[in-house]
Amino acid sequence: MELIEHFEAARPRLLSLAHRILGSQQDAEDAVQTAWTRVHALGAATLDNPDGWLTSVTARLCVDQLRARARRPELPLLDLDFRSEELAAEEAFLRREEVSRALLVLLDALPPRQRVAYVLHDLFAVPFDQVAQILDVRPDAAKKLASRARTALRAGRPEPGTPAASQLLVVEAFLAAARGGDLGRLVALLAPGAVRTADPRLLPPGTPTEVHGADAIATETRAFAARIALAAPLLLDGRPGAVIAPAGRPYALIRLRLDPGGLVTRIEITPVR
Template sequence: MDDSTVERTGGLDADALARRFDADRGHLRAVAYRMLGSLSEAEDAVQETWFKLSRTDVSGVANLTGWLTTVIGRVCLDMLRSRGSRREDPLDHHVPDPIVHVPGAGDPEHAAELTESVGLALLIVLETLAPAERLAFVLHDMFAVSFDEIARIVDRTPAATRQLASRARRRVQDATPGPGPDARRQREIADAFLAASQGGDFEGLLAVLDPDAVLRADGGVLLAGTSKLVHGAEAIIRQAVMYASFRKASLSIVVNGQPAVLSVVDGKATALMAFTIAGDRIVQLHVLADPDRIAALDIPQEALDRAVYPD
């Protein structure tokens, strides 16, 4: 690297610049995941941010992490706007990409960064926001970026940007479920639902489902006929076919910090059901049955081999 390039990159050579970027990679991935709800698109956004860094004069940048945060915000905003014009899957039953942790199998290096305070229910609400609203809310409320900085990304005044975040915040607060019990109790409730569904126990299901619970099932393109949005506990219970695969071998997992179960057939993952629990009831069920996205979860075979059949 010649002297002019070292000066342009703030005195860092190529290896040092790459190490400096890697130090912020987890943070940038977390920003992008909240913005996009897609793990693959989040990785694309991180890579594009690296390209922009490598081509930009950052010698005068005092806070490189802050600079990278605004850059990836702009990249994600462009991706959201492009996605809106070509989206194929209806938002009403779309399930964002889950981040899966298999207890006992070790966490991915960045799992904690991605899952902290970002359950599937919140990601679903974020999907309903306009791109600029989502950006303003995510960057300001989740990552403490100033409205002055966000305003430059969305090409609005700071006051107008503050209004974007305020509208988004109201939407999020109105639509996000309340807090749930501790992790152990949440797993007990999820297991009770599974046991009742496997045993055809109607009363048992009513006992753990909130009367206004919502089931969201996403079969993707290949299983589009299974995609649906179901409102109300009794209507959910009538969807017995949705739980058929979970009566086979299954594996208890954690998805975005919340209890979930993975259906396993012939040593392969086939579907995922995640639970959002508020108070002491299940308020949302998220079923992902899209074969392509299930295959992309990359669950260790050792974990899949530990799947058990119901008693």
């Protein structure tokens, strides 16, 4: 088989792998194309296992991208491009790939090596020996990285019928009201003395980092309806919350605190690290 045939046959799997690691369709496509360029330059004659090489090179490129992201400055939410047709296309991609935005943000919160070890081994059945080579660690260390990732991922997924699952229903109701611009419903879900705090890097210039009162928070939230069109509920450090993921990439986290009656008393918005 020619090298290009190996690549075309492996391309869907490589794209799926890169998307799970990077959380972005465009970044996944870029990584896979770069991997092909590098492997092609080596030539088929030098590769005894083209599929293995393509997987390894793609994974290493993804690790490099994850590390580079930590050095990028955040953009205010209003500066992000939220074209509706792009959101619809990304939603279709996510459904095809059967990857939820909640899983993407849980993966995104993992250290790069844990994330790569989990995706490669648990989702794509790459042997730990190969995972270890990709990450430049010993096989037992690769196993520990994947194990730690599993533990962290389980912590973000509540069992049905538990208090945490009930709290996520409040988050879902809040997000639905925000998407629909339902001011009355938003106010009803908020405690009268609720407080919204946000990292200033996520806010347009002049926007206060704190907003007090149900009416003020509901009005502001409705103004950001398009920005949370791709938000998904999940547990964050055991607390109810959501992730804002434009273009499929986890960008900002929303943490909610609830009173015993289920009303939202505090909303904290922070960037995904």
